[in-house]
Amino acid sequence: MKLVTAVIKPFKLDDVREALSEIGIQGITVTEVKGFGRQKGHTELYRGAEYVVDFLPKIKLEVAVSSEQVDQVIEAITGAANTGKIGDGKIFVSTLEEIIRIRTGERGTDAI
Ligand SMILES: Nc1ncnc2c1ncn2[C@@H]1O[C@H](COP(=O)(O)OP(=O)(O)OP(=O)(O)O)[C@@H](O)[C@H]1O
Numbered sequence: 001m002k003l004v005t006a007v008i009k010p011f012k013l014d015d016v017r018e019a020l021s022e023i024g025i026q027g028i029t030v031t032e033v034k035g036f037g038r039q040k041g042h043t044e045l046y047r048g049a050e051y052v053v054d055f056l057p058k059i060k061l062e063v064a065v066s067s068e069q070v071d072q073v074i075e076a077i078t079g080a081a082n083t084g085k086i087g088d089g090k091i092f093v094s095t096l097e098e099i100i101r102i103r104t105g106e107r108g109t110d111a112i
């Protein structure tokens with residue numbers, strides 16, 4: 001199993017959620033975060049305004065998936081979140097050891 005963590009532009013959240021629903025993803029965790037990438041100190045556009053501060057508002061998405069699904073999820077997020085401009089975000093993939101559905105005690109891919 002894999003944990004896919006994506007940091008995206010906030011206005012892309014609906015598109016990404018839709019793209020993930022279309023491939024059958026049933027659970028997503030979303031957090032409002034702040035961050036910067038390699039243009040630190042340079043300007044980036046957010047809602048039409050140029051920010052010169054280091055930290056910009058971003059959305060962090062976490063999706064737990066089976067290893068077989070991971071490429072499909074990466075494609076869906078990349079396709080929906082890409083504007084071709086700087087700051088589009090990044091996807092981090094890590095190995096997920098265990099998932100437990102609290103209500104039923106199911107574990108592993110059954111708990112996804
Ligand atoms: N190495 C990193 N570690 C942790 N978070 C990161 C890292 N790089 C980027 N992020 C997060 O992703 C957000 C978007 O990054 P961003 O898309 O600007 O990356 P980039 O490497 O600068 O690429 P680009 O040149 O396309 O802007 C950042 O605001 C930050 O929250």
Ligand SMILES: [Mg+2]
Nearest residue numbers: 037038039087
């Ligand atoms: Mg950047």
